[in-house]
């Protein structure tokens with residue numbers, strides 16, 4: 001018995017619109033979470049190398065706390081648990097703006113922020129300590145040395161692992177379906193349920209994730225090329241000029 | 242005189258040839274017992290020391306080490322170091338590897354904290370918690386063995402960063418000074434090159450220009466030519482000789498004894514964290530008093 005492939009179910013009826021909505025929600029969810037995760041990651045990653053013990057301890061607590069709990073548990077916590085202890089005004093705001101979506105943003109941000117933090121800490125620690133000394137020796141403050149020297153160099157060094165982490169974030173955003181966010185995986189399942197066409201629907205979902213990830217990877221590769229430091233070896237090629 | 246050249250750079254619109262004239266006007270006669278206004282160390286009469294003023298430098302103490310001791314864990318790296326460096330003085334520090342030379346000069350801008358004793362730089366005690374360390378560091382230029390240029394910035398950006406961010410100069414003003422300094426160190430055409438596109442000698446000259454751009458009162462050099470190929474050593478030393486002639490207060494860790502003979506007012510020999518011997522270049526090389534100094538000099542001067 002052969003399975004009769006019907007690819008047209010992907011765009012007939014409501015299905016096409018659902019998939020597009022799913023893609024858009026996945027992009028919005030991932031992009032917002034990515035921005036917050038990068039912010040948290042840069043801040044806590046930098047603090048983990050700071051020359052002040054209490055700041056280092058604080059950042060270490062953040063990282064160890066948030067990366068050592070499964071993402072699924074964080075999603076449930078931020079969706080079912082955390083809103084209960086919010087003040088009234090906060091709950092009202094959430095209910096107006098879609099509590100599932102924002103809980104997922106928080107969960108993805110803190111979890112991937114903690115993981116990003118490790119990437120950034122490793123990047124900062126691989127910048128020679130002597131560059132930090134050279135910059136404070138000219139009279140820059142510790143904060144300026146981080147902002148102007150250490151972090152800009154570290155960010156260039158960590159583009160490959162940060163890309164990896166960003167792709168993980170995008171893929172992990174699919175877990176948000178468990179708290180009812182209508183993102184891509186959710187919509188794929190919905191198409192499958194309504195049409196009973198599992199193979200076509202899931203193939204479409206797979207390919208869309210693949211395309212999204214490859215796009216991000218190639219954008220990051222462009223960024224890496226654009227930020228390459230002239231004269232330094234990059235990707236095995238000595239740059240001209 | 243202190244930093245003629247650098248000072249002249251900061252006098253807006255003054256052509257470089259004028260620098261000597263300007264210097265002439267502010268020359269500080271050796272017999273005047275106080276520093277003129279606006280001069281580094283001015284008003285710090287308590288730091289004026291007695292005794293005849295040696296030609297070429299001031300009787301103002303810029304750096305004082307008082308019974309300084311430092312440990313790295315259990316290793317005792319500086320032992321009872323007493324040292325005074327006066328404004329305009331050029332001091333060369335030499336000694337075997339591990340004797341504490343780098344540590345000594347890194348203590349001056351507190352890249353290393355000390356265990357015991359006191360260090361006073363330009364009238365300010367480093368152990369005093371109210372001393373503004375960043376402001377003090379801005380007055381002290383430092384040049385490292387490994388250049389330590391910021392790899393993601395061009396030569397020009399390396400030089401202008403601190404003047405813009407710390408001294409709050411406008412970008413145009415900072416760039417004008419940076420270009421003059423690049424011309425001074427002999428590589429005006431390299432302004433837009435990144436460190437990785439420069440030779441070692443060129444990188445070190447950019448590093449010197451970066452330090453000078455802050456118009457420092459003191460320049461510290463930690464083996465500035467040790468990482469250079471032989472043919473590049475002299476281009477860096479030439480810049481340093483020029484700087485010494487202009488009256489910069491300099492402490493130079495180096496084994497370039499030719500340089501020491503030519504410009505040092507004083508040579509310090511360190512061993513095992515102690516200042517074993519010090520003296521003017523003639524007596525230091527002609528008849529070193531200590532056995533350890535003699536055997537060290539034999540080792541480095543023979544080949």
Ligand SMILES: Nc1ncnc2c1ncn2[C@@H]1O[C@H](COP(=O)(O)OP(=O)(O)OP(=O)(O)O)[C@@H](O)[C@H]1O
Pocket residue numbers: 313314316318336337338339340341342343344345
């Ligand atoms: N960060 C550090 N931690 C522990 N020990 C250190 C550190 N830096 C230096 N030391 C030790 O302190 C001593 C003095 O070191 P320092 O670098 O000042 O010597 P040096 O005279 O500059 O030697 P070299 O000629 O090799 O540069 C050495 O025994 C060294 O091993």
Ligand SMILES: [Mg+2]
Pocket residue numbers: 342343344463464
């Ligand atoms: Mg050393």
